[in-house]
Amino acid sequence: MLERRATVVGLIILLVFALLGCAEQPAPAPKPEEKKEPIVICALFDPRIPVLKADAEAIKTAVDEINAAGGILGREVVFIHEDTQRKVDIAVSAYRSAVVEKNCKFVFLEGVSEEALAIIDEGAKLYPNYPHIVISSQAAVGTTLKVMQDYDKYKFYFRNLPPDPDLNYRVPKTHFEIAKAIGAKKVALLLEEAAWTECARKGCEVDTPYGKVEMKAMKDWVPEEFGLEVVYVANVAVGQKDFLPMLEEAARRGAEYIFVLSSWYTDTITMTKQWAESGAKNIPVGYFGGPNQWGVFYNLTGGKALGTMSIFYDTPNVPPVTAKTKEVVKKLNAMGLAVDMSVHYYYSEVYRIKEAIERVGSLDIDKIIKTIEEMDDFEHTALPSQYVYFGYKNPNFHSYTGGYVLIAQFQCDGKPVWITPSELLKEAGFSEEVQKVSDISMYKSPEELRRTCSS
């Protein structure tokens, strides 16, 4: 009896389970949508210095554009700005805070070599627990050597500028080509005295795992390679204001071209004002970095920059190095920002990061580093792609390579006229459209410009 009752109960239970099994399955309760962690990009820049402020703003602009287009892998990109006050200790502290507390995976650092040299060692300690990438536009060679010599320890560090031996050799060559083309035979060299110019001032020998790099001092390679006589060399102190002794001496020794290896630490505004009223005023002067790369430079000098030459990309009329170049300059100019080379560099690097993350498909930093090293089709807004390759085939591993650049001369009313000989631009890989815009025959002597522009 009991057995039969148990059998019936068992059958009923089976039947119930069978019926439940046949019944329509209720839809699973919707899981709350998984919120994707944002990608944090930190910018360590001193906003008091206009160029560094513009660098940070350019990074932010690129981040905003990326977010407006849907972010990276559907993730929002968060931009955090930290003030370094251009002091090494504050920069290191801000960097630690960015990586450890704010979870920054990508840190952009202002181009100050002293800060970068401190941060790269701090970063080596942080990297195992907090994988991240650092990108900076400093130029002293020390950081690149560290990456080359101890890759696993320092692989997180990239430099969006060539290191000293390369930067101060390949890029100034454009100026000496111009000097030759305009008939100069004697040159004067005014060299900023800072860590980033050491090889240019003294020459240097650098041992890398990829071979020994030897670089003569600029005063030695200029005569050898260009047949130009160097009649005067002077070091310019950071913050120096009295340039007349140098300029007068250059004139006294018969210089026919003055090249200034300058950065933001050389007061090229004062130098230009003094040049324009000195005994050297008829000697063409060519600048490297500094406010001379701004369109407003002409106004800052009260028009005395007439006839000076500089690496120059800060105008919506800039030659179209890439499809984005003009658009980016226009956009940043509209925001009240001047676009010197470093601004282009930082802006472009944000897009490199985006592309690398998308290729990897995750935030696996080791893989992103490898991907960045293998990317050779990267679109920069100021340089042809071959100069911004970070990988193993580049002798400046994890740094840019130097090459010919666009140099403009300030002509009447401050109008920039590009004068880099077009064959050099062709050699450097600039497009035909860019080559067409730049022509050495458009160069005019400062004397001629003063005479014709005022009339």
Place this chain on the structure above:
Amino acid sequence: MLDVLAYIFLYTFIFGCLFLGTALGFTIITGVLRIFHLGYGMTFLIVAYGTWAFWKDFGLDFLISILLSFLLLAAITVIIYKLVISKFLEEEDYLLAALISVFIIIEELISHIYPEIVGVYLPTSVTRETISVAGASVPGQLVVVSLVSLLITFIYLQLLTRTKTGLIMRAISQNVFASKLMGVNFDRMFMLALVIASIPPGIIILLLSPVWALNPFIGWPLFTYAILATVLGGLGNLKGTITASFILGFVFAVTGFAINPRMMLFAALVIVIVVLVFKPRGLARAETIW
């Protein structure tokens, strides 16, 4: 060789006058008020950027803008005297900290409103010619700066030596307590001395701007020139400042044209230190400003 000598001779005069022009006001302050005015560099900024603001932002005539910038400078000087200097006159460490803080605040404020990118430029060129003397050349504008420096110094000397106000200032510089006993309203005289002292640096920056960059941080290098000449001269003695200015001008010129232009400021600093080692009170420390 001869042209190098010509350069040294010419630029000793030019640099000497530049030192004098920047240091004149600072010497009056240290001589009359007996304070080391660490905020002195702000005077250059207030006149330069005040002129720009009135001219460009308010659209006023350029010359009126210059006048208004000097009135603004006078007003700020009086406010700083009332709120800072008179309050901390007896507490030197607080006073130094407060004055340098005011300087930095003004500098930061200007940097915020007029960052370099704004392109501030004042059309104060008197001449754009290059002047040549015995094979040495110099911007004509610097000759103007030099002559104006000498002229202001001459006028100030007349003020100090030939007027009642100058007499009172010299009395205060000799002995502030005795002059108080003689009924001098030293509070008013201090304020007047500060305002008078703020004029030369204002004029110098206006005339110098065609050959020097204008940026929010220009106050420091000019203040450095003023300190060097005043300290070497013997804080607060105008004869000492004049002598020191031309000694420093000579050091600048020799270093710049015959040794290494990179070392000009370094050489000047070394000379000042060496002189102070042997004459700790400067070249002409005296009990009076003149």
